[in-house]
Amino acid sequence: MRDVAVIGVGLTKFGELWDKSFRQLIAEAGAKAILDSGIEGKEIDAMYVGSMSSGRFVGQEHVGALVADASGFSNTHIPSTRIESACASGGLAVRQGYLSIASGMNDIVVVGGMEKMNDVVGASATETLATAADQEWEAFFGATFPGLYAMIATKHMHDYGTTKEQLAQVAVKNHANGALNPYAQYQREITIEQAMNATTVAYPLGLLDCSPVTDGAASIILCAADKAKEYIDKPVKIIGSGQASDSLALHARRDICTLDSTVYASRMAYKQANLTPKDIDFAEVHDCFTIAEICAIEDLGFVKKGEGGKAIENKITTLNGSLPVNTSGGLKAKGHPVGATGVAQVVEVTLQLRGEAEKRQVKDAKIGLAHNVGGSGASCAVHILEAM
Amino acid sequence: MGEGVARFWREIPQRYNFIGNKCGSCKRIFFPPRESCPYCRRKSMGKMKDIKLNGKGEIVTYTIIHVSSEDFEEQVPYPIAIIKLDEGPQITAQIVDCNIDDVKIGMKVESTFRKIRQDGSTGAIYYGYKFKKVIEQ
């Protein structure tokens, strides 16, 4: 296994991007990453792109080839592979790109992720997201995607005394961070009252407990670590990569309040990096719903099971806390273009480790973690990165 | 999105009659039925026996859906729960015939055969199980 480094990152603005098409978005993110990396372009050996449901969102499949074409690489004929794992598509694309270099097969790859969710009307976007759930044994009976996380929240509140106010505090924190991120969909703060009094979507979750529908793309350039400094002064090394799966349906899990896919993927990444959760300075975690961030900080081992709500309340995870979480604004405020999210998390961790996160810079950021979940927890990718 | 009806009638034995199956090796019970047992794997192959479940259980957790998919819009708000069946498996289903506020973790429930939804485009009506509170005698 060879060491692998991130040598370039690129993001589009996240939001309702009416004037940008699916292919424009990914081409823009890819071009920015190439520009940032110092490579010329012809050095690229392969591409990996995460997209959850381009078929339903924009009526276009075959997006591996499309992305190579849209980014101007159809004439170099490099292999380009699309990865799908619902909301974890981006994180799994990062891992596939990582593995292809670690194995020695490739030296330089582009990893991209994108979703164009606002080209469909009405409830179509949320119905497409629901395809991440078990269609025959959850959605058939009327369970929605927010409904699944709502059932995790009900149980977490019942078993551990987590409160609706603690859920709201996750949203307030992430909006405060999003307000400092020029790429975020929502660059404004919200109050605890607004979060708690928002329209109910699926009890106990309200509108401001949910991540939004977002258009956007993200891209990173990965390179064999021993060659990284030929291209960039501040490469960031991937020191741990983990991935895990679980039952598609929430009801079939060992414990409703634990995402075992997070537990196993993070264990794999910690073991490879030879680190424990205490060694992590900051993290981007998968807060598709506020309760998901509470479960994430527990399942990643930052706090004990059941103490996630208290950790939020005690401001441990704010920008100035001992473990800043979702400095980008998270899925909640930065936005959640599903296929892009896992790649965008690695972009944020890289910017932090390079000391380029501007107003949201974490002090002494040495080791960061990115955590990306598919569906209600049937898949998960975790990456740990360190400044070189 | 248009779906063929075969996708529905394929699951009728399970959804209408609560047919699960039992591993001949470790005796664990599964619903919906599985090809093989995830605990015994090879040892269970060819030894999975169909079994009818009694359709009774207890609420593990729940939510009240206020924003549904198009197919369920006329039913909102409605409770959805994860139910632990007496035989062990857990399933997701709607809770009916009670006040929304009565739905609680730990509540004993039993299945009832109901219309789940009607397909707007084809008019096909889909049936299956929902659950109601068990009235103590």
Ligand SMILES: [Zn+2]
């Ligand atoms: Zn068995």
